[in-house]
Amino acid sequence: MATMMTAIGLMSGTSLDGVDVALIETDGRRVKSFGPTGYRPYSDAERRLLRQALTEAIHLPRRDVRPGILREAEHAVTVAHAEAVATFTAQNRIPRGIDIVGFHGQTVLHRPAQKMTVQIGDAAALAKAIHIPVMHDFRAADVEAGGQGAPFVPVYHRALAQSLEREGPIVVVNIGGVSNITYIDGDILIACDTGPGNALLDDLMLRTLRQPYDCEGRTAAKGAVDVAWVVQAMQHPFFALPPPKSLDRNDFASLKLNTTSPADGAATLTAFTAAAIAQVEPLLPKQPKSWIICGGGARNLTLLNMLHERLAPATVETAEGLGWSGDAIEAQAFGFLAARGMKGLPLSYPATTGVPIPMTGGVIARP
Numbered sequence: 001m002a003t004m005m006t007a008i009g010l011m012s013g014t015s016l017d018g019v020d021v022a023l024i025e026t027d028g029r030r031v032k033s034f035g036p037t038g039y040r041p042y043s044d045a046e047r048r049l050l051r052q053a054l055t056e057a058i059h060l061p062r063r064d065v066r067p068g069i070l071r072e073a074e075h076a077v078t079v080a081h082a083e084a085v086a087t088f089t090a091q092n093r094i095p096r097g098i099d100i101v102g103f104h105g106q107t108v109l110h111r112p113a114q115k116m117t118v119q120i121g122d123a124a125a126l127a128k129a130i131h132i133p134v135m136h137d138f139r140a141a142d143v144e145a146g147g148q149g150a151p152f153v154p155v156y157h158r159a160l161a162q163s164l165e166r167e168g169p170i171v172v173v174n175i176g177g178v179s180n181i182t183y184i185d186g187d188i189l190i191a192c193d194t195g196p197g198n199a200l201l202d203d204l205m206l207r208t209l210r211q212p213y214d215c216e217g218r219t220a221a222k223g224a225v226d227v228a229w230v231v232q233a234m235q236h237p238f239f240a241l242p243p244p245k246s247l248d249r250n251d252f253a254s255l256k257l258n259t260t261s262p263a264d265g266a267a268t269l270t271a272f273t274a275a276a277i278a279q280v281e282p283l284l285p286k287q288p289k290s291w292i293i294c295g296g297g298a299r300n301l302t303l304l305n306m307l308h309e310r311l312a313p314a315t316v317e318t319a320e321g322l323g324w325s326g327d328a329i330e331a332q333a334f335g336f337l338a339a340r341g342m343k344g345l346p347l348s349y350p351a352t353t354g355v356p357i358p359m360t361g362g363v364i365a366r367p
Helices: 044-057 068-091 123-130 140-144 154-164 199-209 215-222 227-233 262-278 301-311 326-342
Strands: 005-012 018-026 031-041 100-111 116-120 134-136 170-175 178-185 188-196 290-294 315-318 363-365
Touching (some): 005 068, 005 326, 018 068, 031 068, 031 154, 044 068, 068 116, 100 123, 100 326, 116 140, 123 134, 123 363, 154 178, 154 188, 154 326, 199 215, 199 262, 215 262, 215 301, 227 262, 262 301, 301 315
Parallel strands (some): 100 134, 170 290, 290 315
Antiparallel strands (some): 005 018, 170 178, 178 188
């Protein structure tokens, strides 16, 4: 029997909303049990600082350099994560005895072609603050070996899908700032980014309505989709590439809408996200039987309706509907990956990130 470990996973995604925390018990191959989950939102000031850091990171000469704003942002990210762990363990009365914390950090730059992926956050300082070993820098070994360094959650999606005991292929779609999929058919695992998730829509909502996101897709539901614009946007060469492939949050930021109406803009960008997800289907080995939607996008009812239309006759359901913790899946995944990393098991594969051989990864900082 493989040794079970208790791991806390931490994730703060490209949408810059805050820190997700989750506890799982796992041997790095299967999940024995899910523990509680938590969330520590970023303040407006922290979010502003992180947005500045994203801008500054474009000019980074090397992945280990932290000039000015980036150093300040790294400190803020570390403090936010330390607070998140402290609050989480206190609120849930979690005894000492956590084996490992998986700390993803905040991605500020992801350019695998230049072998650059930068996640800010000081793991050594975090380990000292929380008195638990911290595994971090999950993506670096993959990128260094020639992989895309993303997506990294597929091995966890496979563990979840196998627990459903239903006929495949199953596709898990994670809609964060960028959308990505994991195709699971028995032991076959294929993954890639599909295109924009919520990032373009969130930026539009903030710019036009001063709202951080389109709650339940209500704004998009009132608008009309500019079909010609979506067709044109789908001509981007990325969509025709076979998996594995990955994107940066800003890869589509230069696309300009033809409308000034926030509702029409929201409807069009939501349709773009749905079209990009549906476009991956012909690139997969077999037609999926079910699509399971997780991440922030799973709460966007307009987006779910569009996916139902585009992906029929396959079923489309949310992770929450299956009893999975939709919001915490990525945090749980980094707890799972930390346990795998400690055992030297692969975190990424040729068909998930394009790395030449299955790669383990992660670096441990001890308190």
